[in-house]
Amino acid sequence: MEVSKREEEYLETMYLLHKNKGVIRVKDIAKMMKVKPPSVVDALKKLSEKGLVEYEKYDRILLTEKGREIAExxxxxxxxxxxxxxxxxxxxxxxxxxxxxxxxxxxxxxxxxxxxxxxxxxxxxxxxxxxxxxxxxxxxxxx
The missing domain is CATH 1.10.60.10 (Iron dependent repressor, metal binding and dimerisation domain)
Known part of the structure; x- marks a missing residue:
């Protein structure tokens, strides 16, 4: 599976948020990556389709095992x-x-x-x- 450089950045950011805050939120990802929340949501949808994150709108965001491996x-x-x-x-x-x-x-x-x-x-x-x-x-x- 091909993961873009930008997707790696998103995964790493989510990994660090989970590691430091225990929770991953769209607004925190947006702040850390200096992007707007709708951009984060688009990225989460793509990462979810690739099986790298578990994401449902207004629900928690989790890295899958494969997503965590790439992030780590x-x-x-x-x-x-x-x-x-x-x-x-x-x-x-x-x-x-x-x-x-x-x-x-x-x-x-x-x-x-x-x-x-x-x-x-x-x-x-x-x-x-x-x-x-x-x-x-x-x-x-x-x-």
């Missing part, structure tokens, strides 16, 4: 990318967060796996070098 995978990529950008590349956290949000939908699983392996290797073998690199980037930004 997307969120795990997001976290890894953010951490890599901040800890290895010295990118400011707010920029790293934005970039990870975009990058997570386009990067292949193999690339994410290799980035993780590289980060672990560098951090275990050359922690001083990484600290010096990141420190230099922070100083360049005046932090």
């Amino acid at each position: 995978k997307t969120y795990a990529k997001h976290q890894l990318l953010t951490k890599f950008f901040v800890e290895i590349l010295g990118i400011p956290p707010e920029v790293a967060e934005q970039d990870a949000c975009q990058f997570e939908h386009y990067v292949h699983e193999i690339t994410v796996k290799r980035m993780k392996e590289f980060a672990e290797f560098v951090q275990s073998q050359c922690p001083y070098v990484i600290k010096q690199f990141v420190k230099g980037k922070l100083e360049e930004r005046g932090e």
Whole structure:
């Protein structure tokens, strides 16, 4: 089944809402994604047709097992990318967060796996070098 990048974003948003608030509501999805509620409803209908969410108008919204799997995978990529950008590349956290949000939908699983392996290797073998690199980037930004 083909899931678009935008649908991944919706699933990830719903996953985070459920994780943090215990409930998924149209208005909260709209607020987090900076879209209008009718756009959320349209997306929910499509995701429901694909079997990724359980949604009935004016009823609760739930991720199905498959929807949750996709959301968890997307969120795990997001976290890894953010951490890599901040800890290895010295990118400011707010920029790293934005970039990870975009990058997570386009990067292949193999690339994410290799980035993780590289980060672990560098951090275990050359922690001083990484600290010096990141420190230099922070100083360049005046932090």
